[in-house]
Amino acid sequence: MTPMGDPVPVRPPVRIANCSGFYGDRLSAMHEMLAGGELDYLTGDYLAELTMLILGRDRMKDPDRGYARTFLRQLEECVGLAADRGVRIVANAGGLNPAALARAVRSLTEKLGVAVSVAHVEGDDLLSRAEALGLGDPLTANAYLGAWGIVECLTARADIVVTGRVTDASVVVGPAAAHFGWRRTDFDRIAGAVAAGHVIECGTQATGGNFAFFARDFPDLTALTRPGFPIAEIHADGTSVITKHPGTGGAVTTDTVTAQLLYEITGARYANPDATLRVDSIELSADGVDRVRISGVRGEPPPPTAKVGLNTLGGFRNEMTFVLTGLDVEAKAGLVRHQLEAGLTVRPAEMDWTLARTDRPDADSEQAASALLRCVVRDPDPDVVGRRFSSAAVELALASYPGFTTTAPPGDGQVYGVFTAAYVPATEVPHTAVRPDGTHVDIEAAPQTLALADLPAPVLPDAPTPGSTRRVPLGTIAGARSGDKGGSANVGVWVSSAQQWAWLVHTLTVDTVRELLPEVADLPVTRHVLPNLRAVNFVIDGILGKGVAYQARFDPQAKGLGEWLRSRHIDIPEELLA
Known part of the structure; x- marks a missing residue:
């Protein structure tokens, strides 16, 4: 962790925006973000577990493919605008073939006559070594890299950096670390950027998209016609403010940010190759209209192993x-x-x-x-x-x-x-930054690591005194967001007030969830408690069979699982419904 006496350089916050939450997201978003206001960096997340399978099949047909081609379509319209505005672009659209995407970007910008420098990050593709690493004979085998290859490319003055399978938050952590000159052991600051990156990496899910309380908070549904994409204003100490361009649709509130923080996580520790984010340390506060501050974030050294999809x-x-x-x-x-x-x-x-x-x-x-x-x-x-x-x-x-x-x-x-996840020693995963001049720089594994372990049970508020109740849907007071994690799923549930939290944490137990969701009655279910967010997160193992593409249930990505839980009726104290 950062020493308490370590001075923090006084620099203005860096404005890092998102323009893609998945391969197939709004094509016009890159232009909207570049034209909508001041930015320093524009990032895009194009990869998901299912996307890597799709790209793997593309690569089987043509070895020069395997990347997100929509990224090139966006650049064709927008790269000139980005250059004029001095906005640098970082995206994981390289998929299985970041070198080929970098070549395609160079060809495109030369054809357009736009002078930009292009770099890429590689090393995540372990397919040629899969058998030696004990990974079997898969179609794709990609380790989740961190941010320091991106940092190296940006330090070498790259205007556009494309990567393969880095973690979703890394495209945000890299620009922040490069901008402020963070060290690799600045775990609190890095974890702060991981939190901000996790919030904005799914695009408009942070600004009202897929939001449990949309009917309550957006009575005029025209406000959600085209939600604006999110921006993270990250400060030198790792704190951040989540916002969006003025005049765009949707909203940024503590509830929309909470919902995204709970998306596809497990417990109080959220592992990342650069730092482990202590989700239980996150504090949220309103900072004005469409502005939510993320502070108090603590980080720990990353785990010694790398996840491989x-x-x-x-x-x-x-x-x-x-x-x-x-x-x-x-x-x-x-x-x-x-x-x-x-x-x-x-x-x-x-x-x-x-x-x-x-x-x-x-x-x-x-x-x-x-x-x-x-x-x-x-x-x-x-x-x-x-x-x-x-x-x-x-x-x-x-x-x-x-x-x-x-x-x-x-x-x-x-x-x-x-889809399955495996883990290999991080030292076994090559991580290479290919600078704009073509030189290769090897990125060493994290100098300090810490194995993941369960945290002591947090202190809980006293259970509320029994009183009169009414049987209504859980979603009357609780929000939820759910998603897939390989063959498993997570459901994060949160409430807004301390009184509601005291009831929720003592009521919504594993046994209660099994009762409310009969489909999970015989599956392993783990509950994680996050008091700062007034949330409980449930991980349900095996509900999606062998992953998204296996389609074991009609909702193969578990996107509606949280809404099913919210629709179930439960006895809620009358005073919480007032």
């Missing part, structure tokens, strides 16, 4: 959804299931059935009278889940339950991927 091709999948209308829904489901399974000459390796009772009795529309029966099949042989499965399903059209229909005709089997 592995994508493998798991086989082929297909699905059919049958529409069951009116009476005898359960019997209709039983009939078509029996018929389809009996009609398959070869049974797929996996066959999952899910009946969604979306029907209502005495419904006033046919749609409201209908339920959905979904059948998902997986097998190593594409023919088993393709032609054979589809033919068996189609043959039932005139021979099954009354009112037989499906949501779509059957198709061919599609390849699916399996």
